[in-house]
Amino acid sequence: MNARRDKLSQSLEDYLEAVYLIEKEKRVVRVKDISSFLKVKKPSVVSALKALEARGLVNHEKYGYVELTPAGKREARRIYRVHRTLKEFLVKVLGVEEAVAEEDACAIEHYLHQDTFDRLVKFLEFIETCPEDVPFWLRSFHYYAERGIRPPECGRGKRNSVQED
Amino acid sequence: MNARRDKLSQSLEDYLEAVYLIEKEKRVVRVKDISSFLKVKKPSVVSALKALEARGLVNHEKYGYVELTPAGKREARRIYRVHRTLKEFLVKVLGVEEAVAEEDACAIEHYLHQDTFDRLVKFLEFIETCPEDVPFWLRSFHYYAERGIRPPECGRGKRNSVQED
DNA sequence: TATTTTAGTTAGTTTTATCTAACTTGTCAA
DNA sequence: TTGACAAGTTAGATAAAACTAACTAAAATA
Known part of the structure; x- marks a missing residue:
């Protein structure tokens, strides 16, 4: 026992x-x-x-x-929870492809400190509870990740009317 | 050879x-x-x-x-570059403490796919090339991570005058 | 220079995690 | 009900990565 x-x-x-x-x-x-x-x-x-x-x-x-x-x-639940969280971060935030995210999550899940994990969870929470469905900045990042340049509406100065967080 | x-x-x-x-x-x-x-x-x-x-x-x-x-x-340079990038992400974005970030980076560095790494680099670039020194949304997240609630200026509707990305 | 201390090496053990080959148990179908 | 095949197990091999103990080379120093 x-x-x-x-x-x-x-x-x-x-x-x-x-x-x-x-x-x-x-x-x-x-x-x-x-x-x-x-x-x-x-x-x-x-x-x-x-x-x-x-x-x-x-x-x-x-x-x-x-x-x-x-x-x-x-x-097991604890481990799997880390797994899912990591994968979600990789896919939703970084935009990593499903299968690759799965593999990375699977490898990394064993090595995170509790505190790091907690912050990752908070980060996803922060994104999910954003008044917009997907935060403006995150859409901007995805644009940037694809094209290598910031979207025009995100340049110095001007922005659209929804708040950013 | x-x-x-x-x-x-x-x-x-x-x-x-x-x-x-x-x-x-x-x-x-x-x-x-x-x-x-x-x-x-x-x-x-x-x-x-x-x-x-x-x-x-x-x-x-x-x-x-x-x-x-x-x-x-x-x-070695390749490996160390992944290490630094991960650590930078953990500290600057998630707000993980230096020493913990060091350990996590050290463990994780061996397991990331190239594509995941590239996106992480882009993510940091995206933050660094933001017109603001620290993006508004990131400051909001740090506030949220510390206190568990969004900062008042970030709630539904209103926001300050700098653009958000 | 001779001796002592520090650095480096070798040999051999341990632990973990895999494998293959051979054997045992269980099940299903003729 | 009895084989044949699938599932599970055991024993033993291999490889990686660490260790200790004992030895050797190099360096520092008295």
Whole structure:
């Protein structure tokens, strides 16, 4: 029970997240599913599950299904939340393409400090709660990112009538 | 000469970057310097250098100094550029504290797609070339990040006279 | 110059995360 | 009900990246 409190490795976080996502989709999680989801061989899955079980994050009885423990689910949710937030930032703000954003988010998700993550969340909140659907400045940036120059209405001086934030 | 073209591991990228940074500071790079810079023991440095040498990225003769080859310097510069850009983003935009930003940048730098990086650069450019010293929206965000609410002058409707982008 | 201290190296171990090959269990269909 | 095939497991290999302990070279100094 509630063993090792050490931080999970990137790899184990990936396995945990995979179990969580498959569980959401399929109701039941098998070694094979994790294996194909993460593109690793089945023995790798088995040994990862062993490690996760030792930390009390999953239950996995021989030849049976894989389940997250409450602690495992909590942790997996945390990881996935970082994942989604990062991806959202990459896509919505920077305009990175879906598939690339997915990969980057997947790699980065393991390394952010809590504070950095919190600020990222705030940043997205800030954008979403803007009175405009998409903030003027963000549209300007996307224009700039595509064309390399600022949109004309954004140049020195003049601007349109909606407030900017 | 120009061996292995495979991608470097995170670890080897860190060693390469360390050599680059120490070289900039001290003119001469020793195993000991890398060891203390990266907080690993000296034998770890020696074996990493061996790997980097096999890829033609550093020169290191026994008991001698460590030097980057031209290819090594190119690669190190690339890595460090990503590092600085990420850190700048974290500090200037998200308002993350210096030391935390440094750590996050250091971890993330190894995992970004080129396109994501390019967009990040553009984003910072976009901010820097803003007619205002700090864009209005960014000041608004910092206010929001600190206090959890938007600044009064940023609410629905009214705004001050400088344009927003 | 001889000795001591510091720097660098080698050999060998550990941990993590993968893999392959071979074996076991379980299920489904003839 | 019994095989055949799919799923899961075990054992053992490999590779990367770190470590310690013990040794060697170089440098500093007395």
